[in-house]
Amino acid sequence: MDASGTPRPRIVVDLSRVTFMDSTGINIFIAAHRSLTEAGGWIRLAAPTEAVLRLLQIVGVDAVIDCRETLRQALSR
Template identity: 40%
Template sequence: MDLQVRSEVRGGWTVVAVSGELDADTVPVLSDLLEETPNRQVVVDLSGVPFMDTTGLSLMLDWHRRLDGAGGQFRMASLQTSVYKLFRLTELVEVMHIHESVEDATS
């Protein structure tokens, strides 16, 4: 399954909408888009991601560390149950900024 990504600016936040499976084959698509984003306040909308492997998890953790360490903010929103379970099993729910919706993440 191909990964589709698009971004838009909402109230000072870059919101990146992701659709498709996020795995070793597709992570570079999202990684490239994040690299091109000049904004240091980013929300990744994962509502369209039914599956994420540890490669996707690593990308999310890397961007969390990069932006939060540089005075920015990295948030994720609208995780499907299977993706949320991955963060819970790896005990990253307490570390990452996970929100119910994009609106919650940007407020």
């Protein structure tokens, strides 16, 4: 998720087909959040499955990165 050189980069990640995530995925999202925020942009996570949403909530990622219930919601401003 490299958006270097992009002014105010915005990334929406569709998680609707992700059934498992571990610390590697969490760390990628946190690193992307940091770099995108520093560049004046953002990352949104869209449509996480129940298992993935539960993990995001347990580790607190949902409090740091904007998580939306649907892809449509994530794409809206």
